[in-house]
Amino acid sequence: MQNVYDVTIIGGGPAGLYSAFYSGLRGLKTKLIESQQELGGKVLLYPEKLIWDIGGHPPVLGGQFVKQLIEQAKTFDPTILTNTKVDLIERQDDLFIVHTSMGECHYSRTILLAVGGGIINPQKLTLEGAEKYEMANLHYTVQSFQRFVDKEVIISGGGNAAIDWAVELSSIAKSITVVYRNEKLSAHEATIQEAINAGVKIECNTSITKLTSNADKTAIQYVTCENSKTQENSIRQIDEVIISHGYNHEASLDFDEAIALPKKDDYYFEGKATGETAQPGIFAAGDILAFEGKVNLLIGTFQDAANAVNSIKTYLEPSAYRYGMVSSHNELFKEKNRSIIEKQLSKVGN
Template sequence: MGAFKVLEKYDVTIIGGGPAGLFSSFYSGLRGLKTKIIECQSELGGKVLLYPEKMIWDVGGQPPILGEAFAKQIVAQGLTFEPTVCTNTKVELIQKDENNDFIITTNDGMKHYSKSIILAIGGGIIEPKRLDIAGAEKYEGKNLHYTVKSLKQFHNKTVLISGGGDAAIDCAVELLDIAKKVIIVYRKKECRAHEAQVDKLIKGNAKFIMNTTISSLVGNEDDTAIKQVVLKNILSGITQRVEIDQVIVQHGYNQDVSFNVAEDLTLEKKDDYFYKGDAFGCTTQEGIFAAGDILTYDGKINLLAGTFQDAVNAVNSVKNYLDPNAAKVAMVSSHNEAFEEKNKEMIATMLGS
C-alpha cells in the first residue's frame, strides 16, 4: 500500500501577484499566517510590469521611482516571509468543502486548499485588446506594440498611437521629447484622458486624427515591419495612408477575473466585474476577502496608496476571521518581533560599512 500524501492547507491564499497581492503577502507574513500566492502570469509584479519606464510619484515615503524598479521592490517585500508562490497558474474554480474551507482548482488540474482567500486580481488578467485586423499579429514584437517596455526604440521615430484613454495619452506625452513625431488616432471626436495631459500634447505639437480608426496595415518590401497605416474616418468613410516607424495600440484590456465561483459562493458584483465589499476588505461571502482595484466600497481610493491600505485591512480581517481572539491589527513594524533578527543583520551591515 503506497504512502498517503496529505495536501497542505494554507491559512490564506492570495489570488493575484500585483501590488495588492504582494503587500497582502507581506502583511499576512507579519501576522504569522501561512500564505500562498497564485498568479496567472509568469512573474510577480502585476500591471506595473507593463510600464517599466513610467515614473511613479504617488507612493508615500518613496521618492520618484521607475516602474521596473518599483516592481522589483514590491516583489522583494512580498516575499519577505517566504510564502509559497505559484506562477503561470490560473484559478478556474473556487468551492467550499465540508469544513467550510476552500478548494481552489487551477488550470493545471491541481487543487489548492485554504482556510481563507484574498482576491487581489485588480483589473483581471493582463491581456491587451489587440487590433482586429488580418495579419496584424505578424508585426507584433517588431514595430507593432501593445505595451511599451522601453522608450529607446522610439527615439527620433514617427510614432502612431491608437487610443484616446489615459494609457494612450500618457504614453504619447512620454514620447513627446523622444519621438520625432507623435500622431494620436482615436475613434471619437474627443479624447477621454485627463485634459491636462491632452493640453501637453497640443502644446507639444502632437498630431490628432479624430473620428478615425486603423483599417489596415501596409508592410515594407519583405513584410517584416509596418511601413504605412491606412486610416478610415468613421463619419465620412474617407481613407488616408500615413507613413510611420512605430505603432502603439492602447485600446484597454480584456477583463477576466480568471475563475468561476461555485453556485453556493455567489459574490455580489458591480458592473459584472468588481466585487462589492467594505473598507475592511470583506466581501459578501464569509472567508473571501479582497484588496486593490477588484474591491469597491464607499470612499475607495484607486491608487497604490489605497491598495496598501486595502491589503492591511484585508489581512487583519483574515486574521480575525481565523482567530476571533487575535488583535485587530498587527504590532507596528519597528517593535514587531518578526523583524528582530532582520533588523540586527541590517544594523550590523551598516556598522560594518
C-alpha cells in the same frame, strides 16, 4: 494529507503582493496564485511610467516599483505560483478548495481575493496579418522608451493611456501622431493640452485601416489611415506603431453556488473596509473590493491588504491582536534590520 495553507491569495498585483508580505508579518502560512506568467498586475503595462502617489516614496518607474513589491512580498517566503489560472473555489467543511485550469487542487483555511480588474489583455488591432508584427514594431504597451528615440511614431487611441504615452515619448521621438476614430479624445483635458504643447499631432475621426510591411516583410513600414468624415485615405511612413484601444477584462475565477458572493456592477465584490465579504472565510483587497469610502489608488490598495490580513488573522485566531505590530517594534525585523544596517555601513566604509 493535503498541504493546507492559512491563507491563499488569488492575484499577484499590488494588492496580492502586499497581502503576501503582511500575512507573513502576521505569521500566516501563505500561498499566492497568479494567472499571468509575471507578478505585478496592471502596473506591468506601464513599466516606464513614473508613479507619484505612493506615500513617502519618491517618484518611481512602474517596472522598478513591481520589482520592489515582489522583493517585499517574498520577505517571509510565501509559496508563489504564476501562470496558474483559478477556475473555481468551493468550500469543503472548514476548508476551501481552489481548483485551477490545470486540474490541480489547493487547500486553504481562508481565501483573499486580490484579482483587481481580472485578467487583463489588450484589445488587439483587428487587421489581417497584424499579429505577425507584434514581435517587431507593433506594440500594445510601452516597455522601453529607448526603442522610440528619434523614431516616427503613430499611436492609435484617444484615452488616457494613449495620450500619456504621446506626452512621454514626445521629448525623445522624432514625431508623434495620435489617430482616434471618434470626434473627440476621451483623455483628460490637461493631458491633451500637454500633448498639443509638446508638438503631438492629433487626428480625430481617423483609423488605421492597413499595414504595409517593409521589403523583407519583417516589420511595418507604412500605415494607411482613413478619415471617417471625408472618406480620404492617407499613407504615411512610420517606424513604430502603438495600439491603445483599451483592455479586455476576464473574470479569473468562479465560486461554488453555496459560497457565491454578492457583486456590485456585475464584477466587484461587495464587502467591508475590513476586507470581509458576505462569505465567512473569504476576504478581498484592492480594486476587486467595493465598499463605502473606498479609495481606488495604490495607497488605498495597501490599506485594504493590511485590513484584510488583520481580519484573516483574528478569523483564524480570535484571541490574536487585531492589528500587526509596527515594524519598529516587531521582533520579526530585528535580524533583518541588523543585516540591512550592516550592509549600509559597509558601503559607507568603502
